[in-house]
Amino acid sequence: MQEYFAAIDIGATKTTASVSSRDGILARVYQPTRKRGDRGTVPRQVDFLIGFACRQAAIDKGQITAVGISTASPFEKRGERLVVVAPNICGGLAEKREASENDWTEIPLEEDLSGKYPRLRIANDCISAAVAERSFGAGRGEKDMLYVTWSTGIGGGAFVDGHLLTGKNDNALHLGHIVMNHNYEGEPQCGCGGYAHLEALVAGPAIARQYGEESREVFKRCREGEPKAEALIRKVAAVMALGLYNAVALLDTRLIILGGSVSKNWDLLEPLVGEEFYKCFPSLTREVVFRHSELDDYLGDMAGLSLVMPDSWIARWQAGKPWEQAPEITVLESDVG
Amino acid sequence: MQEYFAAIDIGATKTTASVSSRDGILARVYQPTRKRGDRGTVPRQVDFLIGFACRQAAIDKGQITAVGISTASPFEKRGERLVVVAPNICGGLAEKREASENDWTEIPLEEDLSGKYPRLRIANDCISAAVAERSFGAGRGEKDMLYVTWSTGIGGGAFVDGHLLTGKNDNALHLGHIVMNHNYEGEPQCGCGGYAHLEALVAGPAIARQYGEESREVFKRCREGEPKAEALIRKVAAVMALGLYNAVALLDTRLIILGGSVSKNWDLLEPLVGEEFYKCFPSLTREVVFRHSELDDYLGDMAGLSLVMPDSWIARWQAGKPWEQAPEITVLESDVG
Numbered sequence: 001m002q003e004y005f006a007a008i009d010i011g012a013t014k015t016t017a018s019v020s021s022r023d024g025i026l027a028r029v030y031q032p033t034r035k036r037g038d039r040g041t042v043p044r045q046v047d048f049l050i051g052f053a054c055r056q057a058a059i060d061k062g063q064i065t066a067v068g069i070s071t072a073s074p075f076e077k078r079g080e081r082l083v084v085v086a087p088n089i090c091g092g093l094a095e096k097r098e099a100s101e102n103d104w105t106e107i108p109l110e111e112d113l114s115g116k117y118p119r120l121r122i123a124n125d126c127i128s129a130a131v132a133e134r135s136f137g138a139g140r141g142e143k144d145m146l147y148v149t150w151s152t153g154i155g156g157g158a159f160v161d162g163h164l165l166t167g168k169n170d171n172a173l174h175l176g177h178i179v180m181n182h183n184y185e186g187e188p189q190c191g192c193g194g195y196a197h198l199e200a201l202v203a204g205p206a207i208a209r210q211y212g213e214e215s216r217e218v219f220k221r222c223r224e225g226e227p228k229a230e231a232l233i234r235k236v237a238a239v240m241a242l243g244l245y246n247a248v249a250l251l252d253t254r255l256i257i258l259g260g261s262v263s264k265n266w267d268l269l270e271p272l273v274g275e276e277f278y279k280c281f282p283s284l285t286r287e288v289v290f291r292h293s294e295l296d297d298y299l300g301d302m303a304g305l306s307l308v309m310p311d312s313w314i315a316r317w318q319a320g321k322p323w324e325q326a327p328e329i330t331v332l333e334s335d336v337g
Numbered sequence: 338m339q340e341y342f343a344a345i346d347i348g349a350t351k352t353t354a355s356v357s358s359r360d361g362i363l364a365r366v367y368q369p370t371r372k373r374g375d376r377g378t379v380p381r382q383v384d385f386l387i388g389f390a391c392r393q394a395a396i397d398k399g400q401i402t403a404v405g406i407s408t409a410s411p412f413e414k415r416g417e418r419l420v421v422v423a424p425n426i427c428g429g430l431a432e433k434r435e436a437s438e439n440d441w442t443e444i445p446l447e448e449d450l451s452g453k454y455p456r457l458r459i460a461n462d463c464i465s466a467a468v469a470e471r472s473f474g475a476g477r478g479e480k481d482m483l484y485v486t487w488s489t490g491i492g493g494g495a496f497v498d499g500h501l502l503t504g505k506n507d508n509a510l511h512l513g514h515i516v517m518n519h520n521y522e523g524e525p526q527c528g529c530g531g532y533a534h535l536e537a538l539v540a541g542p543a544i545a546r547q548y549g550e551e552s553r554e555v556f557k558r559c560r561e562g563e564p565k566a567e568a569l570i571r572k573v574a575a576v577m578a579l580g581l582y583n584a585v586a587l588l589d590t591r592l593i594i595l596g597g598s599v600s601k602n603w604d605l606l607e608p609l610v611g612e613e614f615y616k617c618f619p620s621l622t623r624e625v626v627f628r629h630s631e632l633d634d635y636l637g638d639m640a641g642l643s644l645v646m647p648d649s650w651i652a653r654w655q656a657g658k659p660w661e662q663a664p665e666i667t668v669l670e671s672d673v674g
Contacts, residue, residue, distance in 0.1 A: 074620045085620050144505040156587075160509060163500040167589020168481040168624065172497060177618050178583040182517045182538070182576045192618050201519070239519045246515040250493075250587055252504020281514050281529050283411045283422050287505065 003065045004057070006050045006117075007304030009125065010042065010071040012088035016329065017049035018301045019057045019064070022313055024322030025301055027056035031332040035089065035101040042089065043112035048337040056330065066119035068307030070299070071109065073124035074171045081110040082122050082170060087191065095193065121307040123157075123166070125149075126173060128303035129295070130157030131164060133257050135306050135314055136323075137294035144254040146247055147293070148175060150240065151260030153191075154199040160251050175247055176203065180239060198243040202236045204262050210236075219265045237272035244273070245280040248288055259293030266292040298323045340402045341394070343387045343454075344641030346462065347379065347408035349425035353666070354386035355638045356394045356401070359650055361659030362638055364393035368669040370426065372438040379426065380449035385674040393667065403456035405644030407636070408446065410461035411508045418447040419459050419507060424528065432530065458644040460494075460503070462486075463510060465640035466632070467494030468501060470594050472643050472651055473660075474631035481591040483584055484630070485512060487577065488597030490528075491536040497588050512584055513540065517576060535580040539573045541599050547573075556602045574609035581610070582617040585625055596630030603629040635660045 002021055009016045010033060018028040029052050034045045046069070054061045072086040083106040087093040090107060091100025114120050123131070130147035133139040139147065143162040149155050154176030158165050165172040176199030181187050187196035188206065200206055207215035211232055221229035244256055258266055270290060278285050295302050302323050309317070317323075339358055346353045347370060355365040366389050371382045383406070391398045409423040420443040424430040427444060428437025451457050460468070467484035470476040476484065480499040486492050491513030495502050502509040513536030518524050524533035525543065537543055544552040548569050558566035581593055595603055607627060615622050632639050639660055646654070654660075 076620060160497075160502045160504055161500065163498065165497045165502075165588065167497055168591040169589055171589040171621060172587065174586045174589075174618075174621060177586045177621065179579045179617070180516075180519045182533075182579050194618055242516045242519050246583065247587060249511045249514045250509065250584060251502065252506055252508040252511075254505040280516070281511075281531055283413060284508060284511060284514065 003310070004059055004063050005305055005308050006053065006064050006067040007301050008046050008050070008067065008069040008071070009300045009304055010046070010069065010089075011125070012072055012086070015042075015045060015049060016300045017046070017053045018305070018326070019050070019053040019059065020301075020305055022316065024320075025326035026059075027053040028301060028326060028329040029053050029056065029332060030329045031336065032334040033089065034334065035091065037102070039102075039104040039107055040112055041102075042084075042107050043109055045337070046109075046113060047116060052332070052337065064117055066121065066308040067113070067117045068128070068304035069109070069120070069122045070125045070128035070303035070307070071122060074174065075124070075169050076106065077169050078108070078111070081108070081114070083107060083111075084109050095191065119308065123170060123307055124155070125299075125303060126155035127157035127164065127166065127170070128307050129259060129299050130159065132295050132299060132302040132306035133259075133293060134159060135309070136302060136318060136321075138257045138291040139255060140318070142255045144252065145257060146173075146244075146251065146253045146255070147257045147259065148244065149260035150203070150258055150262040152204050154203050154243070156247065158247075158251055158253065160253075173247075175243065178243060178246060180243060198239070202240045202243070207232065207236055207262070215262060219268065222268065233268065234272055237269050238276040241273045241276035242280070245277055245285060249281065249284055252284070254287060254289065256288060256290050257293050258290065259296045259299070263292060263296075295323075298326075301326060340647070341396055341400050342642055342645050343390065343401050343404045344638050345383050345387070345404065345406040345408075346637045346641055347383070347406065347426075348462070349409055349423070352379075352382060352386060353637045354383070354390045355642070355663070356387070356390040356396065357638075357642055359653065361657070362663040363396075364390040365638060365663060365666040366390050366393065366669060367666045368673065369671040371671065372426065372428065374439070376439075376441040376444055377449055378439075379421075379444050380446055382674070383450060384453060389667075389669070389674065401454055403458065403645040404450070404454045405465070405641035406446070406457070406459045407462045407465035407640035407644070408459060411511065412461070412506050413443065414506050415445070415448070418445070418451070420444060420448075421446050432528065456645065460507060460644055461492070462636075462640060463492035464494035464501065464503065464507070465644050466596060466636050467496065469632050469636060469639040469643035470596075470630060471496060472646070473639060473655060473658075475594045475628040476592060477655070479592045481589065482594060483510075483588065483590045483592070484594045484596065485581065486597035487540070487595055487599040489541050491540050491580070493584065495584070495588055495590065497590075510584075512580065515580060515583060517580060535576070539577045539580070544569065544573055544599070552599060556605065559605065570605065571609055574606050575613040578610045578613035579617070582614055582622060586618065586621055589621070591624060591626065593625060593627050594630050595627065596633045596636070600629060600633075632660075635663075638663060
């Protein structure tokens with residue numbers, strides 16, 4: 001009997017769903033993440049989008065074997081069930097609460113969805129990206145790898161000794177929130193409220209804040225040789241190098257894979273990051289290698305799918321890379337469904 | 338047939354060996370770690386001390402089933418074999434090479450010993466301490482725990498999701514060597530050559546350096562209410578809190594166990610560390626608990642032994658705590674053997 005898997009990606013801005021069979025991705029749908037209504041809104045939207053993708057794929061929702069959800073985080077647990085406590089979705093946790101669209105302090109994602117599908121696996125978007133890169137991307141076959149997204153935020157997911165790190169509440173590798181200066185004085189505040197966090201120093205918005213233009217523009221000017229942009233990118237790369245070194249000092253990683261929008265400038269960043277990184281404790285850093293993500297543009301489908309895909313499919317997908325032939329995504333207005 | 342296990346602890350100052358049967362520790366021997374001769378000196382000393390302990394226990398060395406070695410690190414690998422590249426033993430790696438007693442750049446510990454015993458397991462002293470605490474001490478039954486030694490150095494060992502982290506070269510949790518300030522200016526240099534490492538900021542010698550007296554004296558004066566000592570201990574505790582938070586942000590740990598000589602002041606340190614720790618990202622820190630090591634004084638025997646002890650012994654040792662009734666240790670002069 002043919003099996004079907006649904007993959008979900010819940011971000012602060014958009015939520016995507018796709019449905020795949022053994023042969024490839026059958027249907028994909030995209031909708032702005034809903035933030036109005038009760039705290040069951042997002043789980044209901046996920047369920048609706050899976051149903052929508054199933055209809056596009058001409059299958060019944062009851063034929064779905066498992067759902068893999070890649071989501072913004074962090075998580076907490078209520079009993080054994082994960083709830084999402086992401087300040088960029090849950091208005092009740094946001095720093096500027098008055099400006100938010102809801103007062104949610106948590107989203108009962110696992111509770112609301114676990115009865116609806118035979119199997120459900122939820123992971124934060126960097127842990128699921130690490131799984132995807134290790135199965136299909138730049139980390140194939142690697143036992144000691146770290147995936148890092150360098151984007152609007154900074155996050156990570158890691159395998160150590162071939163084991164995927166999740167931790168007590170599935171929050172492992174919140175790399176963006178490590179403190180990079182024990183002396184907070186003059187250091188920027190992070191979205192989470194902390195000071196001198198890696199994310200507040202090197203993520204896209206941090207680059208923009210320090211320069212006064214969008215980070216994309218800063219990289220453009222850096223490529224043109226503009227000294228202020230060059231100096232900033234050099235500084236940001238050096239701080240990121242120390243953040244990555246800190247992760248390596250703890251995890252004894254061999255391979256670091258960089259993804260995310262800022263990392264699209266990896267040609268520019270790699271020598272700058274490497275220069276500072278390899279200066280740190282040579283016994284720990286000497287054997288570490290960096291690669292750019294191979295799945296960067298496909299994680300919306302592949303991250304969630306990798307969480308639940310049967311082992312027996314993997315070789316076939318590695319060989320055929322069917323994600324590169326995925327159908328066009330259907331874009332739904334927020335009021336549909 | 339009775340089984341016997343040897344446990345080794347190799348430190349910069351001393352090396353200990355013990356031999357245990359199912360009923361308890363039979364013999365223990367202690368000798369200054371040898372640092373003169375060729376690079377096979379330390380492996381030969383280990384082999385000699387096991388033989389010495391066996392004679393004391395009235396068994397034949399051939400009766401040893403397995404050897405567990407807890408050692409100073411870091412490690413590198415030559416082929417699949419671990420070599421010790423610890424600057425405090427290998428003179429060829431030391432910062433002040435002219436003052437060192439040898440020119441070793443590595444100790445071929447696994448290569449030299451693996452043929453001599455049926456089974457050999459080597460781990461750094463904090464990883465083995467984590468195993469011991471989880472089997473017999475403050476971490477019993479905990480899947481997400483971090484053991485940290487706060488002593489002359491800072492080191493760690495961790496379980497995440499019940500998996501012991503080792504990493505590509507068994508160097509996981511070099512917590513003392515994470516960078517605590519991306520701006521090195523004015524920051525102390527670490528023994529490894531790096532700047533602003535956690536160890537250089539909060540370990541015993543760092544406390545002594547910042548005050549001008551031994552760290553033990555600083556704690557004594559702090560307890561007496563001496564303002565300068567109080568301010569320093571408060572500052573050191575706050576930096577340690579951020580180092581521990583960084584580990585929690587990456588590993589999503591539930592339980593942190595503190596051991597080592599500085600941590601003997603845990604009554605004083607716990608509220609100071611906790612005050613700063615729980616200010617960091619509440620979703621990640623709220624459920625974390627701290628405990629003091631239960632095996633602190635017994636790790637010389639129990640760390641190495643825990644690496645190789647059969648599962649079938651564990652309940653018996655948990656119940657009887659035979660390490661508390663271990664025989665007196667025999668102290669050998671460095672020229673014996």
